[in-house]
Each structure stands twice: as structure tokens, then as C-alpha cells.
Amino acid sequence: xxxxxxxxxxxxxxxxxxxxxxxxxxxxxxxxxxxxxxxxxxxxxxxxxxxxxxxxxxxxxxxxxxxxxxxxxxxxxxxxxxxxxxxxxxxxxxxxxxxxxxxxxxxxxxxxxxxxxxxxxxxxxxxxxx
Numbered sequence: 525x526x527x528x529x530x531x532x533x534x535x536x537x538x539x540x541x542x543x544x545x546x547x548x549x550x551x552x553x554x555x556x557x558x559x560x561x562x563x564x565x566x567x568x569x570x571x572x573x574x575x576x577x578x579x580x581x582x583x584x585x586x587x588x589x590x591x592x593x594x595x596x597x598x599x600x601x602x603x604x605x606x607x608x609x610x611x612x613x614x615x616x617x618x619x620x621x622x623x624x625x626x627x628x629x630x631x632x633x634x635x636x637x638x639x640x641x642x643x644x645x646x647x648x649x650x651x652x653x654x
Contacts, residue, residue, distance in 0.1 A: 537631040543584040545623045577644040
């Protein structure tokens with residue numbers, strides 16, 4: 525059965541989640557998180573995507589993006605592919621890192637958006653990481 529197409533248009537808010545395959549760690553150390561953030565920081569202006577929140581946990585991550593000129597799938601493909609290549613080289617491993625494709629939920633600009641930002645930022649606290 526084919527996947528459903530993502531609803532994507534410029535200016536749409538998306539709650540995006542990525543998870544490690546079999547819930548394994550996708551960030552092994554500080555260098556991994558810095559590498560991911562550096563890549564994201566370079567891609568956001570190129571794609572004119574806004575990032576309004578993110579949270580990194582060891583085996584998954586959450587983001588709140590507002591799409592720009594490029595589709596969300598373009599941003600995520602470039603971000604995740606580049607990160608996996610770098611991660612695999614740095615840790616002398618091969619193969620997939622992420623479970624399936626990224627998950628995204630379209631968010632409307634209302635009270636839910638505020639709750640979502642709160643949820644994303646409190647996620648590491650609830651997980652006992654902070």
C-alpha cells in the first residue's frame with residue numbers, strides 16, 4: 525500500500541519527529557548533536573524554513589518547522605542524509621540510523637501551537653535528561 529502524500533505548502537507549521545532504528549541512539553555524544561545543529565543551521569536559510577523549537581533525546585528528536593520555499597521533504601532529506609553519512613564515518617559504522625521516514629504532523633496556528641512548543645521543550649525534562 526503506498527504512503528499518503530504529505531500536506532506541504534509554504535508557511536505551514538509541522539511537528540516533525542525522527543527516531544533511531546529499533547529505538548537505538550541517534551546522538552552518541554555532544555559532537556553528534558553539534559554536527560546535527562550545524563547542518564540544520566546551514567539548511568534553514570537555504571530552504572527559508574523557520575525552526576521554532578527542537579529537542580534532542582538520545583534516540584529521537586522533535587522539531588517545529590514552518591516551511592519555506594523548499595518542501596519539508598527536501599530539508600529533511602538533505603539534513604538526515606548528510607547527518608547519517610557523517611555519523612557513520614565518525615563512528616566507523618554503516619547502514620541505516622533512522623527508523624522509517626520522518627513523521628510530520630501539520631499544526632494550525634492556534635492554541636495548540638503554543639502547547640506544542642511547550643511539549644517539545646519539556647520533552648527532555650520529562651525524560652529525565654535535564
